Every structure is written in structure tokens, then in C-alpha cells.
Amino acid sequence: MSRTVAVAVPRKGRPLEAVLERLSTVTAVEELADSVSSTLRYEKALTKGTQSTDHGPYERLAEYSNPVDPFAPEYTLLRDDRDGYPRRIVFDSATVKIDDIELQLIGREEPFRALRTHEFALGFDSADLVLEEVVELRGDGVGSLADVNARINPRDTDVRVVTGLGDTVYHTLMAMPEVLGPGETLDRSFIETYDGPLCISARYERLVSAVLGTDATDGIGFVYPDPAVEEEKAIAEAGVGVYLTMTGSTAREHGLVLGESLFPSETVLMENCAESDEAIDQIKHALISPPLETELRI
Structure with a gap:
């Protein structure tokens, strides 16, 4: 019987594309990755006004949906922070297979915070947010991603950086x-x-x-x-x-x-160490093998 593991991912932008690109190297999701990336780039262009359409956001959501395919991506609407707060279509979820595990990609505005509150054991987010949230300020500076875990106070969070994805x-x-x-x-x-x-x-x-x-x-x-x-x-x-x-x-x-x-x-893979189990370890090792071209050396 397949095990299901939920992973928090960004809803849009370069970090989400980096996650999809990485997944494409470990399992056959190239079609999914291309579909999500092209859809979100188009939606970004609509929000910025460089593209136009006669179809409203709810019509477009219906067009992107494929209710008969359990592995098809799903999208949702968010209010963008641009002038007028337009509604923007962003990634919501998708399911992919890695070995005998169904990996549920769940979109979050700030995946790192979802890991901190123990909603997820694994997630992807920008390394920047880790520095903004939990890395201790010291007299000497942080020079690389490899320094990050050493600066996280274990009393503040159980989350640790596993690897970077190389989208540097x-x-x-x-x-x-x-x-x-x-x-x-x-x-x-x-x-x-x-x-x-x-x-x-x-x-x-x-x-x-x-x-x-x-x-x-x-x-x-x-x-x-x-x-x-x-x-x-x-x-x-x-x-x-x-x-x-x-x-x-x-x-x-x-x-x-x-x-x-x-x-x-960089976009980084993170783990809430308090939530790890055998399936989480299996997914984690699949995602970091083969090695990535990344600034992270842990």
C-alpha cells in the first residue's frame, strides 16, 4: 500500500519552479512541471498587465482543472499585494509518485513557517526566510548556506536546512x-x-x-x-x-x-526533525540524490 507524504512548497515564482525542476530529476513529472510553470507565468503576466484575456479568474480556474485526473495540478486564488489588490491564480496542490510513496505538494505562502508549526515534516522555501526568522545574530557574519544550521537555536525551532536546490x-x-x-x-x-x-x-x-x-x-x-x-x-x-x-x-x-x-x-529543502520517520527519510534521500549543484555544503 502506498504511503502519502505531504510537502509544503511555495505557491509561485522561482522557488516553486526550482522545486518542480528538482522533482523532474528524480521522477517523471516533466509534463506537470512544464504545465505549472507555464500557467503561473501566464497568470503573473495577467496580474502585471503585460497580457490580457476576456476570461475571468474563475473561468480560468475551471479551465485549468482536471477532476478526473488525481495527479493533475490544482490552483487557487489569492489577493495580490499590487495596487488594487487584484486576484491572482497560484499553485495549490499536486500529487507525484516517488517509488512507492505518493508525494503531495501543498502550496503555502511561507512554507518555512508551516514547518515551524509542525504542519509538515518536509518543505521548500527561500533560505532568506530562515535568516530573517531564526538565525542568531552574532558579531561575525554568515558566509554560506552551510553556516545556517549552526546559527539556529534548537530552542527556537526543530527545522533544519537539508540542501539547497542551486537556483542561486x-x-x-x-x-x-x-x-x-x-x-x-x-x-x-x-x-x-x-x-x-x-x-x-x-x-x-x-x-x-x-x-x-x-x-x-x-x-x-x-x-x-x-x-x-x-x-x-x-x-x-x-x-x-x-x-x-x-x-x-x-x-x-x-x-x-x-x-x-x-x-x-537559494531555494532550500528543509526538514522538521521532530516529525521525521522512515517515509520522510526515503523522500529526503530521493530528493538529494543525485547531488545538486548548490552553494550548500552540509
């Missing part, structure tokens, strides 16, 4: 050239001697403090971009900042120098 973008230090002294390198050592404004996204203050360390951020004043202003432009106006980068092209367009890649922002 970096929290990168950037600055205007005039802020740097002659021959000075834009890295952590620069921040240790820098006193002044550091522009970051408002939600990342604790993350940046954890990554840089409280010794380095002593004397720094965090400032935040206006919602109507591009982050890279706000950093250029402040002089120094930290922001997620892939190619760094937008930062360079604003005259910024790209410095040290401070911390990898």
Missing part, C-alpha cells in the same frame, strides 16, 4: 565609485570600517545583519528605497547598499560598482 542569486554588496578610497576593495572588510547609510530592502534588515555580522554593521544606518524607486537607483543615491543580483547589469547602468557576493539566496 546573490545578495551582493554594491557602491558608487566615489565612496571607495584609492585601491579599496568593496567587500566585508570595507563594511567593517564604513560608517554611513546602507540601502537595503526593508524586509532584509535582520538578514543583512546576520550575513554581515553585528560588528560590521555597528555604525551603519539602514535606509530603504521608496516603493516607487528602483532598488539600484536608491542604492546609487545612498552610496552603498546590498541587493539581489543575477547579472548586475541594472546596477552598472546606475553607475554602481559590484562588490562581494555576500550570501547565496
Whole structure:
């Protein structure tokens, strides 16, 4: 008899696509992965206004449904936080088979928090949220995903990071050239001697403090971009900042120098160790084999 294991996954975006891509390497779900990814990209375009349709959200939900196929993906409606709070179709659930186990992928807005409350034994979420929520702030900074578990107080949570999925973008230090002294390198050592404004996204203050360390951020004043202003432009106006980068092209367009890649922002597989059992271990080992190209080395 098949065992069913529920796993919390993000409802949309790059982290969900990373999860589906990883599942495609361990079981035959390429069609499911392509279907979910293309549907959510289309729905994102509708929400942002770059696509249009005569079909309302409930009509589209009905079109995406396949009630006769128990392994077909399901979707749901959420209020988006954009102006006007439009309704957005996001991933709700799907079932896939791994060996003799039926894996139920259950969409959550913040899977990490669902693991913390013991709703799930396994889940995927951004490593950023772990730093924002439970990683202890210390004088020295966090340099890699491998440092994360060592900074989690076991009295705060039973959740631990198992592995990253390799969908890496970096929290990168950037600055205007005039802020740097002659021959000075834009890295952590620069921040240790820098006193002044550091522009970051408002939600990342604790993350940046954890990554840089409280010794380095002593004397720094965090400032935040206006919602109507591009982050890279706000950093250029402040002089120094930290922001997620892939190619760094937008930062360079604003005259910024790209410095040290401070911390990898990856989707990670997490486990609530208090909820583990034989089936959970079987799924976990299937998901991490073969090895991934990831910044995580635990």
C-alpha cells in the first residue's frame, strides 16, 4: 500500500519552479512541471498587465482543472499585494509518485513557517526566510548556506536546512565609485570600517545583519528605497547598499560598482526533525540524490 507524504512548497515564482525542476530529476513529472510553470507565468503576466484575456479568474480556474485526473495540478486564488489588490491564480496542490510513496505538494505562502508549526515534516522555501526568522545574530557574519544550521537555536525551532536546490542569486554588496578610497576593495572588510547609510530592502534588515555580522554593521544606518524607486537607483543615491543580483547589469547602468557576493539566496529543502520517520527519510534521500549543484555544503 502506498504511503502519502505531504510537502509544503511555495505557491509561485522561482522557488516553486526550482522545486518542480528538482522533482523532474528524480521522477517523471516533466509534463506537470512544464504545465505549472507555464500557467503561473501566464497568470503573473495577467496580474502585471503585460497580457490580457476576456476570461475571468474563475473561468480560468475551471479551465485549468482536471477532476478526473488525481495527479493533475490544482490552483487557487489569492489577493495580490499590487495596487488594487487584484486576484491572482497560484499553485495549490499536486500529487507525484516517488517509488512507492505518493508525494503531495501543498502550496503555502511561507512554507518555512508551516514547518515551524509542525504542519509538515518536509518543505521548500527561500533560505532568506530562515535568516530573517531564526538565525542568531552574532558579531561575525554568515558566509554560506552551510553556516545556517549552526546559527539556529534548537530552542527556537526543530527545522533544519537539508540542501539547497542551486537556483542561486546573490545578495551582493554594491557602491558608487566615489565612496571607495584609492585601491579599496568593496567587500566585508570595507563594511567593517564604513560608517554611513546602507540601502537595503526593508524586509532584509535582520538578514543583512546576520550575513554581515553585528560588528560590521555597528555604525551603519539602514535606509530603504521608496516603493516607487528602483532598488539600484536608491542604492546609487545612498552610496552603498546590498541587493539581489543575477547579472548586475541594472546596477552598472546606475553607475554602481559590484562588490562581494555576500550570501547565496537559494531555494532550500528543509526538514522538521521532530516529525521525521522512515517515509520522510526515503523522500529526503530521493530528493538529494543525485547531488545538486548548490552553494550548500552540509
